[in-house]
Amino acid sequence: MAMAKYFTDMRDVEKRRGANALGAGKRELARHRPDLALAPLREAVAACPASHAADLAERLYWLAVALLRLDRAELAVKSLASAQKLRPRGHARRAYTLRVNDYGMPRRSKPELDDFYAFYSIQACRYLSARAGNRFGSNGEKDAVTRIIAESWTGLRGSGRLAGLCSGKKLVLFKSWPVAFPSFVSGLSGHQGQGKGQKGQPGEIVAGNFKSGRAQGLDERCSCGSGLAYRCCCGRLASPREFMCE
Ligand SMILES: [Zn+2]
Known part of the structure; x- marks a missing residue:
């Protein structure tokens, strides 16, 4: 019983840590500092259990936003590709289909x-x-x-x-x-x-x-x-x- 409570508490700690990191990352984005948003957003993704599909999709989406602002389209598309699988009707799907070509790679000029x-x-x-x-x-x-x-x-x-x-x-x-x-x-x-x-x-x-x-x-x-x-x-x-x- 005590053990179960310990794991529940640890999950809560992890959840809070992830939520704080997501908040910190979004704040840096709002301040037009995508380079500083990258680390907390990566932490937010890493802290999110795969079972929380909607949360994870959201975090991957914000990580992609930061990567796009840093002109790292390849890595952004990778993030969006994962996010859209988790939430096929979310905004990550729209962002993904907008940017990829028929090969699932960032669309080029020609x-x-x-x-x-x-x-x-x-x-x-x-x-x-x-x-x-x-x-x-x-x-x-x-x-x-x-x-x-x-x-x-x-x-x-x-x-x-x-x-x-x-x-x-x-x-x-x-x-x-x-x-x-x-x-x-x-x-x-x-x-x-x-x-x-x-x-x-x-x-x-x-x-x-x-x-x-x-x-x-x-x-x-x-x-x-x-x-x-x-x-x-x-x-x-x-x-x-x-x-x-x-
Ligand atoms: Zn698939």
């Missing part, structure tokens, strides 16, 4: 750029999944990989195979388009690097729709129940920055 960033993300994720800590070891390595991906993109566009394809079909093509990363770039031996690429197909996620018991189609409604297409929801592409920086 559709060609949306395509390029989707392709870049798929290929960079594939490369980084074979690297320690999923990170580039240096800026030189990042530049070299970016150059290789950009060259491959030029080849893909030049092939004319993208013409007339919808986003879902483009995604399938992007995922199957082979980009050869030389082993000297990754620092792995050629054998290891290739082995991982062939066997595990890193970056390739095969999702199952548990309701229908078959693979989840990219254009089908997401099985999480959000009502969005899978490619814009749980199957969205993460920008490399999402998993490299934080």
